[in-house]
Amino acid sequence: xxxxxxxxxxxxxxxEVKLPPGQYLTTDFxxxxxxxxPRISLDRWEFTIDDGTNVMQRWDWxxxxxxxxxxxxxxxxxxxxxxxxxxxxxxxxxxxLLANVKTDLPFAMFHSYGDYTTNLxxxxxxNKQAWIAFKYDGxxxxxxxxxxxxxxxxxxxxxxxxxxxxxxxxxQHDKPGFWEGLGYHIYGDPWLEQRYSEE
Amino acid sequence: MAGTEVLGRxxxxxxxxxxxxxxxxxxxxxxxxxxxxxxxxAGQHIDVRLTAPDGYSAVRSYSIASAPSPDGRIEIxxxxxxxxxxxxxxxxxVMVGDELELRGPIGRxxxxxxxxxxxxxxxxxxxxxVPLMAMIRSRTSAGSTVPFRLLxxxxxxxxxxxxxxxxxxxxxxxxxxxxxxxxxxxxxxxxRPAGRIDAELITSGTWPSSLRPSSYVCGPTSFxxxxxxxxxAAGHDRERIRxxxxxxxxxxx
Amino acid sequence: MxxxxxxxxxNAAAGELSRIFAADITSAEGKCANCGAKKSFAEAYxxxxxxxxxxxxxxxxxxxxxxxxxxxxxxxxxxGMSYLSVDGAPLMSGEARSGHxxxx
Numbered sequence: 001x002x003x004x005x006x007x008x009x010x011x012x013x014x015x016e017v018k019l020p021p022g023q024y025l026t027t028d029f030x031x032x033x034x035x036x037x038p039r040i041s042l043d044r045w046e047f048t049i050d051d052g053t054n055v056m057q058r059w060d061w062x063x064x065x066x067x068x069x070x071x072x073x074x075x076x077x078x079x080x081x082x083x084x085x086x087x088x089x090x091x092x093x094x095x096x097l098l099a100n101v102k103t104d105l106p107f108a109m110f111h112s113y114g115d116y117t118t119n120l121x122x123x124x125x126x127n128k129q130a131w132i133a134f135k136y137d138g139x140x141x142x143x144x145x146x147x148x149x150x151x152x153x154x155x156x157x158x159x160x161x162x163x164x165x166x167x168x169x170x171x172q173h174d175k176p177g178f179w180e181g182l183g184y185h186i187y188g189d190p191w192l193e194q195r196y197s198e199e
Numbered sequence: 200m201a202g203t204e205v206l207g208r209x210x211x212x213x214x215x216x217x218x219x220x221x222x223x224x225x226x227x228x229x230x231x232x233x234x235x236x237x238x239x240x241a242g243q244h245i246d247v248r249l250t251a252p253d254g255y256s257a258v259r260s261y262s263i264a265s266a267p268s269p270d271g272r273i274e275i276x277x278x279x280x281x282x283x284x285x286x287x288x289x290x291x292x293v294m295v296g297d298e299l300e301l302r303g304p305i306g307r308x309x310x311x312x313x314x315x316x317x318x319x320x321x322x323x324x325x326x327x328x329v330p331l332m333a334m335i336r337s338r339t340s341a342g343s344t345v346p347f348r349l350l351x352x353x354x355x356x357x358x359x360x361x362x363x364x365x366x367x368x369x370x371x372x373x374x375x376x377x378x379x380x381x382x383x384x385x386x387x388x389x390x391r392p393a394g395r396i397d398a399e400l401i402t403s404g405t406w407p408s409s410l411r412p413s414s415y416v417c418g419p420t421s422f423x424x425x426x427x428x429x430x431x432a433a434g435h436d437r438e439r440i441r442x443x444x445x446x447x448x449x450x451x452x
Numbered sequence: 453m454x455x456x457x458x459x460x461x462x463n464a465a466a467g468e469l470s471r472i473f474a475a476d477i478t479s480a481e482g483k484c485a486n487c488g489a490k491k492s493f494a495e496a497y498x499x500x501x502x503x504x505x506x507x508x509x510x511x512x513x514x515x516x517x518x519x520x521x522x523x524x525x526x527x528x529x530x531x532g533m534s535y536l537s538v539d540g541a542p543l544m545s546g547e548a549r550s551g552h553x554x555x556x
Contacts, residue, residue: 183522308494
């Protein structure tokens with residue numbers, strides 16, 4: 001049973017902005033990581049899509065950057081309660097990346113350089129909901145924020161936007177990734193405050 | 200008795216602030232009396248929890264600065280970080296008489312006990328001095344004459360914690376040898392230009408590896424890594440170096 | 453050593469992990485399931501700026517331990533360690549914790 005610390009307020013959100021429940025507004029860009037920042041050279045970088053058996057698509061950095069790209073402006077919501085609004089990114093839509101992928105596998109597990117993983121339903125990656133982003137705020141994405149390229153899925157908590165992404169594996173059944181397997185919600189909708197797994 | 204000590208370490212309890220001492224313009228020592236304090240060993244830390252009226256809470260770890268003592272009094276030294284959430288509160292708003300929630304003592308690896316007889320090398324980076332000062336004070340209060348050396352690296356003379364006490368110790372014969380290293384601003388006519396610690400400073404300012412001292416290195420992670428690498432390059436055995444890393448900004452979390 | 457310096461060490465996790473472990477974890481010895489290195493937990497690299505706590509082997513970077521606190525429920529994954537070993541000898545009241553004579 002905690003005692004109240006006289007006069008302590010902690011960080012607080014400002015103004016009338018509508019945020020998902022339990023979030024506060026931040027103007028900086030916190031760096032959260034479960035491990036060391038990977039340093040990936042662009043001539044070894046690749047992004048693959050596989051179904052667990054066969055590689056269906058593969059891009060190296062040059063062929064990846066040749067794809068049609070978009071600039072987007074999105075809000076970020078981290079499960080550690082900070083939200084950062086109006087962030088600007090440049091990236092390639094998952095609609096583009098999945099355009100030639102024929103599958104009825106409904107789920108995907110993203111893998112990162114390092115050992116991070118996160119799972120998502122395929123339908124949450126389509127219809128302008130997800131990008132592989134390589135620029136933030138007009139400049140090349142910095143390594144500590146996931147550069148050379150990270151997944152960006154703004155409608156879910158930020159742990160789903162895997163940094164240093166290197167590929168996705170399509171799966172029949174949803175399986176928990178790095179944090180989902182340790183008490184965090186399998187889906188993670190910030191507007192429904194789906195931070196933790198249901199008991 | 201042992202049972203309650205284990206529980207005491209795990210559960211939160213409430214201490215009372217009985218004194219506040221400014222160490223520098225930004226750092227303050229907080230003296231706390233903790234009922235049923237089980238005692239501690241130099242090097243251990245406590246976790247402090249602050250709770251806002253709406254239930255929001257923040258937890259930070261602080262090394263205990265004081266020597267073990269039987270009267271249930273412990274001291275922590277907190278440095279105010281520019282963007283800190285907890286340190287501005289602890290260094291500027293806490294008043295004598297306030298209650299603080301804490302748990303501990305925590306840690307059994309980065310500790311020094313007076314029973315240890317070998318020579319000791321302490322290497323402090325900034326606020327990493329705090330647990331090492333507990334070791335120095337523990338040595339004094341136990342009446343130990345074990346050879347201790349301290350290499351204290353910090354930004355500028357104004358940032359020295361425990362200045363007067365370290366000065367007094369240095370001037371006593373059979374005591375702790377202190378070497379200061381300034382990284383940004385030095386005192387006037389200082390023989391060494393401002394800069395990070397390097398191999399030359401290890402050679403001139405620490406025990407030689409042939410003495411096989413037990414070394415304790417504490418400070419921000421990058422400081423701990425380079426100081427440890429330098430000690431090993433100077434011939435110290437990695438197994439005899441114990442480290443404790445604070446956050447990049449000096450915060451323990 | 454990793455260049456990004458965004459980690460602490462096992463000492464920083466001891467408070468949180470004391471909610472699960474009765475023994476202080478900093479002096480516990482762990483064996484990395486990946487490279488076999490045996491070190492005290494205090495020497496592990498601790499990543500705490502994330503939705504949980506991740507301890508990695510200082511030698512090979514393999515995840516040794518993951519810990520989360522979700523709504524008061526604690527989760528612990530120890531699969532990255534072949535073992536975790538603590539001194540099981542019963543403590544003498546007072547002295548072993550505080551380093552001085554027991555209070556009567």
